Amino acid sequence: MKQAKISEAVVRRLPIYLQVLNELHSREIQTVSSQELGVKLDLNPAQIRKDLAYFGEFGRKGIGYDVMYLIEKIRQILKVNQTIKVALVGAGNLGHALCNYNKYSKDNMKITAVFDDHPDKIGTRINNLVVQPMSELEREVKEQNIRIGIITVPAHEAQNVANQFVAVGIEGILNFAPAILRVPEEVRIQNADFTRELLSLAYYLNHEGEETSDESVMD
């Protein structure tokens, strides 16, 4: 079956569906309706049905979606029904945190190599991974067929790491450093800088506060 091009918004929602479905599965729940998913995700059930319809007819009226079938299908669409190997550069607190999160993850994205050029980090361990110097990056990426890289170094080192990722053929980068990085067009980069999230959260808080105190809004 030929699949339509999926919008970025839908691609961003699929991991969220997967998360909820994994949770339902772990509680041994076998079917779920779009209404129930809607309540859990604070999304319109019609939106959910539309999103999932991209990939064929999953649901059955009055019965809902088969949880395990939907998990398998979304994993297949996201291509995480196979293991995807990830390299992480920056063995600080954030690097440790991501490795720990990842260790317990049910997804098939696995951080399988960690790098840091600081002498006090090289040779230390994060879980079962030994922190390696950047000179080992190319060898590991080739040997393990790593396609994704995570950057958790300070902002001023981030572009340098991105350049090295690109040079060894990394195709996708998740950047946690608060820096705007330039990479060639064929490399996809996503920013996960939490200060941005905080700032946009602030916008909503304060504006809501204003509305409450602004009596002219009482129409």
Next chain:
Amino acid sequence: MKQAKISEAVVRRLPIYLQVLNELHSREIQTVSSQELGVKLDLNPAQIRKDLAYFGEFGRKGIGYDVMYLIEKIRQILKVNQTIKVALVGAGNLGHALCNYNKYSKDNMKITAVFDDHPDKIGTRINNLVVQPMSELEREVKEQNIRIGIITVPAHEAQNVANQFVAVGIEGILNFAPAILRVPEEVRIQNADFTRELLSLAYYLNHEGEETSDESVMD
């Protein structure tokens, strides 16, 4: 001047503009064109002009935007021209990393209280903050007028922390735990779960790989 309601997409881009402008300012660059911003951000200059026009006429043709003026204006719109205090619950690696990032941030969002109920965490220090038990949450939130909370506890503890945030009047939550949390409608919640970012990154990588290997795409 009455401001139009700003779309969520624009609100999400404002922190990114702010980040680039701060960087330009630190390099003592005084004016920037929408073209230059476009290159840095990989955005269409027309989009940038449109985004910034929401807030009045900033730019001048042929001269561009005054960097410092734009910084002040965006800070004002995001309401981070005043200090916004943030409480963080979960003093693990991720909590440490966020506190460290925040310490060096030029923004006015400051983590000013850290909590964790695990006995081996209580009383330890992160930078200049002492980790407090959750029983101190309400007092600190009231005394410091904290409005935003960050959750960096494991997934199974996250809903409990969210409930406590809501109970003490926190208005916005940034959740790093890989869990879907339920909060009342008036509380805004943003998820910063990195596994979602990784999964959507995987979608693009693999599909791009397919296109390259799929000869029928050569139209």
